[in-house]
Amino acid sequence: MQEATKPIYYTHISSKYHMFDLNLKEVWRYRDLIMLFTKRTFALTYKQTVLGPAWIFINPLISSFIYAFVFGGIAGMGTDGVPQILFYLCSNAIWIFFSGCVTKNASTFTANANVFGKVYFPRLTIPVSNVLASVVQFGVQMILVLLFLTYYVINGQVHPHWEVWPLIPVVLVHLGLLGLGFGIIISSLTTKYRDLAILVTFGVQLWMYATPIVYPLSQLGDGLMKNILLLNPVTAPVEVFRYAVLGQGEIMPAYLVLSGVITLVAVIGGVMIFNKVEKTFMDTV
């Protein structure tokens, strides 16, 4: 056979492969599938429910009220002068975005084993669509935040740093990638160790308390606790987000860089492990 007669589509499958053979071009070719997966995530969550998409608003509202009641009311934690409900809505939105990226991706292989076992498509489409779905959910929650924010800004109770708002998408990409990285590392490991699947829900909850979500960073003073929390890669981006929206907190460039490095390592490492596992995980799942 001559070279010229080769069709455009050519696949070579071999037992050997390169560690950096990431096939990102192929993921791009399947972008329609990513969009469909993203849509499906939403369509399915609210099928056959009475309130339908209204749940996207109701969920964060209720949990924010609970936080306001438990942490603000009973525990008496301060919120740096920001109205409690706004503080918790805002923190909740960014945390749900991040934790969604981690938990949804953590079950990529096990939850989709039946589809993965029957047909090939770039497996990375699923994590990417999960992150996109989280972005959409975050957007919807931000509508809620904006409603409250408008009210409090008019009342003069909150002073957002509008000039930092353009950074919010950067924060999203940052946290999205971080969540994706951790999520796919966990999902790759769960194909062999199911223990992690149980650990992850629990772990993410713990992680939330190790991040200034239900309390502002200033609550910790300047002690050891604060330094430990700052090593948490989620802390610095979250602070940037709240600095922009609520005018509370601070921007810490050094820790942002640290967080960025951790994110890069997690994403690159994650995609590499993911690619290695996706080849043969069907034999072990």
Added chain:
Amino acid sequence: MENREVAIQLSGVKKMYKLGQIGGGTLQGDLQSWWARVRGKEDPNTKIGSEQQLIGQSFMALNGIDLTVYKGEALGIIGSNGAGKSTMLKLLSRVTAPTEGEIDIYGRIASMLEVGTGFNGEMTGRENVYMNGAILGMTKAEIDAKMEDIIEFSEVREFIDTPVKRYSSGMYVKLAFSVAAHLDSEIMIMDEVLAVGDMAFQKKCLDKMRDAAKKEGRTVLYVSHNMNTIRQLCDRCIVLNKGKVVFEGGVDESINHYMNTTKALAVVNDCSGEHKGPTMDKKIHIDTVTFLDTDFPVYETGDVVIVKVDFTSRCDIDHLAMRMTVHSGDKTVVGLATSSPCMVAKSGSNEVVLTLRLDWLAPGKYIIKLTAYSVNEFGMNQMHDVVDDCFAFEKVQSMDDNNRMSWNHSWWGYMMFPELGVK
């Protein structure tokens, strides 16, 4: 053959599966084993006793497959359960990677290892078509363009906007097959997908696949245990056995090879050993069947098969009869011949000579299932012994036959009627 375009090339492909439980199952177990290995101690997770030998044992589902599939051909893959058919398709559709070897695929693959992959019960038929199409590699624009054809082919137009969880299983399959069949792929892989769906739809699917191969020049790989569909669809076959290609060739030859590996033509057929089967009382055991008056069991029209059956009886039996069920090479039942219940068996060794006329039997290789039974005073049959694949013979065309064409069983069946009269 040399200048035909290659669609798929497999070279030295092996796939190994580990036997038994994979890993410790838990991280703790693996860490324990690893720590034990590091210290050079015995693995605490090893089961005591005989299990020790099993460690490192593996199972080769595919053991060195070399195969070339050409563009535009419909290749059937047959083999018994566990021969490696599905593993091979899984490797080709990139669900899992080979342990060793290389595969080159020229073209896009639409694989249907299971119909309706990615179908979600909550979504409507139309939404699922988009989903399924995208999973199989189509873009949204391509699906839009094909949507009308897909709905038309699937015969479920009225239900297309209903969630598929309300579909009957037949409708589900029809819709799913339609999506897969309308893919713009160069290679189609199908694993027994036609087992569901009614006869009319099965036929429609087969026609569609045949068109895909013949008219559109697509390559079809088809796995089935249904030899009839293989025969209708494929123009070449491979037979897999224990992870290896044991036969490669025409459809009928392959099917015969697959079906007949146990029965060869022989004058003396030894039937000792236990005969398995339901509802027989084993009062008789058929020992040997010997062809008389021939050196080799090949017959022409007009010849009569004469066999001597030696059997052992455990008691005296009156009204003993024998019957022969004639099977074609692929185990299709062709017909039945019975003797009158006039034989008498005495306790001990017996022999009887049976004759079978072959006048209307079409040329081909046939296998006989021999049954010994008796008829009681109420006309009820009692089976004493049944021997599957008892003996085989071949009928060949004679010079006197009107029809001299090479006989194709899928077109003409197993009966060759006497010459058509012209008045």
